[in-house]
Amino acid sequence: GIQVEQSPPDLILQEGANSTLRCNFSDSVNNLQWFHQNPWGQLINLFYIPSGTKQNGRLSATTVATERYSLLYISSSQTTDSGVYFCAVDRLNSNYQLIWGAGTKLIIKP
Amino acid sequence: ETGVTQTPRHLVMGMTNKKSLKCEQHLGHNAMYWYKQSAKKPLELMFVYSLEERVENNSVPSRFSPECPNSSHLFLHLHTLQPEDSALYLCASSQFSNYGYTFGSGTRLTVV
Numbered sequence: 001g002i003q004v005e006q007s008p009p010d011l012i013l014q015e016g017a018n019s020t021l022r023c024n025f026s027d028s029v030n031n032l033q034w035f036h037q038n039p040w041g042q043l044i045n046l047f048y049i050p051s052g053t054k055q056n057g058r059l060s061a062t063t064v065a066t067e068r069y070s071l072l073y074i075s076s077s078q079t080t081d082s083g084v085y086f087c088a089v090d091r092l093n094s095n096y097q098l099i100w101g102a103g104t105k106l107i108i109k110p
Numbered sequence: 111e112t113g114v115t116q117t118p119r120h121l122v123m124g125m126t127n128k129k130s131l132k133c134e135q136h137l138g139h140n141a142m143y144w145y146k147q148s149a150k151k152p153l154e155l156m157f158v159y160s161l162e163e164r165v166e167n168n169s170v171p172s173r174f175s176p177e178c179p180n181s182s183h184l185f186l187h188l189h190t191l192q193p194e195d196s197a198l199y200l201c202a203s204s205q206f207s208n209y210g211y212t213f214g215s216g217t218r219l220t221v222v
Contacts, residue, residue, distance in 0.1 A: 035211075041216045044213070045211050045213075048210075096141060102151075103152070
């Protein structure tokens with residue numbers, strides 16, 4: 001099956017810094033999503049991005065489907081950005097199954 | 111508030127107890143999901159319902175029993191659980207297959 005690998009596993013930054021999180025996937029996918037899970041467990045969908053680039057405020061994401069990776073950029077980090085960032089893909093011809101990465105745990109220090 | 115509500119937020123139960131987790135969505139979504147999240151592990155999809163019919167059942171032990179009485183409600187019935195079943199149980203809904211995913215806040219379950 002498809003493997004989804006995220007890097008780095010942990011990242012500690014000072015408030016105001018920029019960061020890049022990476023998601024690699026081992027096979028062609030139908031779609032890719034980025035999620036943020038805050039320290040209280042709430043998961044929020046950030047981007048639905050099968051290809052190309054999207055931006056939402058200080059966050060942007062780029063997926064290069066032909067090279068099987070996606071990047072999540074966080075600029076001017078704030079302490080509220082802390083949490084775990086997950087990448088999830090769904091396979092071609094496989095409805096409802098999302099394959100999840102193990103996540104990148106981000107800690108933003110004030 | 112994300113539009114998907116889960117109750118209770120926390121649950122402690124003994125191995126002989128029977129309890130139920132509840133999930134409710136009013137987003138007009140047509141698919142609902144149960145996930146299990148254990149420490150240091152990726153999210154595990156347990157069950158998927160689309161238009162109230164179960165479409166996925168990922169080899170989940172029979173001590174977990176889902177129920178979807180209508181498109182807005184999803185239950186997870188628990189009985190004779192084991193301590194290793196302690197985890198965060200997340201409910202989600204989506205408009206179509208995997209599109210517009212919205213999660214609830216989760217139920218943190220502890221089996222003693």
